[in-house]
Amino acid sequence: MADVARKAGVSRALVSIVFRNQPGAGEETRQRVLRVADEIGYRPDNAARLLAxxxxxxxxxxxxxxxxxxxxxxxxxxxxxxxxxxxxxxxxxxxxxxxxxxxxxxxxxxxxxxxxxxxxxxxxxxxxxxxxxxxxxxxxxxxxxxxxxxxxxxxxxxxxSAEGKGVRLAMDHLIELGHRRIVHIDGGRGPGSAERRRAYRASMRRHGLDAEIRVIPGEHTERSGIETGQLLLAERERGLPLPTAVLAGNDRCAMGVLMAMTRGGVEVPRDLSVVGYDDSHLSHLMPVGLTTVRQxxxxxxxxxxxxxxxxxxxxxxxxxxxxxDSRLVVRGTSGPVPERTPRNRP
Missing domain, CATH: 3.40.50.2300 (Response regulator)
Incomplete structure (x- = not known):
């Protein structure tokens, strides 16, 4: 500030007034001080001023x-x-x-x-x-x-967010579409996972689907979704039916499921519906927009x-x-339950 004051021909106090944007300096003087400061590369250290x-x-x-x-x-x-x-x-x-x-x-x-x-x-x-x-x-x-x-x-x-409400909305949506075999991929110790897991189980029981409850351990990562998708595809190869819908722990996990299913020849949402959680910015940038719970x-x-x-x-x-509050955003990855699973397709 002393360097600026000397070169601009004003007092150090006036330079301080200009940089604090306080009254007391004419417009011509203010502009001259700012121009000199720019010429010599001076920037006020606001952090130091505040710490003082x-x-x-x-x-x-x-x-x-x-x-x-x-x-x-x-x-x-x-x-x-x-x-x-x-x-x-x-x-x-x-x-x-x-x-x-x-x-x-x-x-x-x-x-x-x-x-x-x-x-x-x-x-x-x-x-x-x-x-x-x-x-x-x-x-x-x-x-x-x-x-x-x-x-x-x-x-x-x-x-x-209201985790329980968000999951209930997603589950009601899937069940209204006719889904019964709905799998939930757990988010492990990730934020909101315990609440989402409890809400999934409660929704299945509320609709009389106790026997269909299945929680697959996972994480809030694409890798977790891919691994779960591969697990479900391997089960199909052994003669077990795919679930008709997957409720993923979050959007990243849901995207991993979509990647695995696409590679495995499963068409979403014709063969399988997928729902995420978060409504992150990536969820609506995919070729098929992700149905998800919006936070x-x-x-x-x-x-x-x-x-x-x-x-x-x-x-x-x-x-x-x-x-x-949370709300459901319906896009392209959820649809009516398939009449036949891919395993039974001729």
Missing amino acids: RGRSRTIGVMFIVHQTFHTDLIEGVYPEAERLGYDVLLSAAAEGRSEAKAVEALLAHRCEALILLGSGSGAGEGLDEIDAAYLHDLGGRAATVSVGRRVPQAPVDFVH DARLMAQSAVRFAVERLEKPELEPREAVL
Whole structure:
């Protein structure tokens, strides 16, 4: 700032006024200061200025690299954080980099608040998922919001969709189409998996389909969907009928099922209906749009940011929970139950 002031022929205090966009400098002077700053490559260090006041006004967001729905959530985080006067810093969990390590990096960069996208969703992908004990400790170190995963009694805020309602809508849709042999691919320890699994079982029982209940262990990954598809195709080769519908744990898993079935000569939805969960941006970019349960990513992100900022302003708040509505989006991968399974086709 001293260099800018000297070259522009003004005081350092006036340069500070210009860069803080405060009144006290004429328009001609303001433009001269900005032009000189640009010429010598000076940029105000807002982070340093805020830290000098004991604040960073930065929200850290931990996300999983390959989770496409997290991309949709991040798109919603930025505008809401900026509207409330906060910057956003991202840290990714990936193969060889645990969620806990990603979170610690955010804390090391002095983020005042943390938003954890789908904490625990790393199961099966080489990640060390954040456990309940760590989440309890984290809530005492920073204002923390967990999106997608709920841990009772943890001193953090939670944002998630109405998982049970979303699955009921999907199941009612399939059963109205005549499906009875409906398989559910479990999401393991991924966010929302336990609720989705319970809702699937409850829906099958509600429709008198107890004998047809089948939950296949899986993960929230394409690989899991591919492996499940291959399993079902192998069973068909042994003379067992394919299910008529698959409810996948999330959209990524559903896409894996579609890949496996296409390679195996099974036509969707004529031979098999497939339903996902999330309505991530990839679900409607495929040649055949995916029928899926929509979580409102933008609203979830906005709620998470607001919770984080409100907790910074009022640390004494009791932990809160936002349960956002979910709805079914019907596209091209679900249709009436086939009259004959591929195994019996002449």
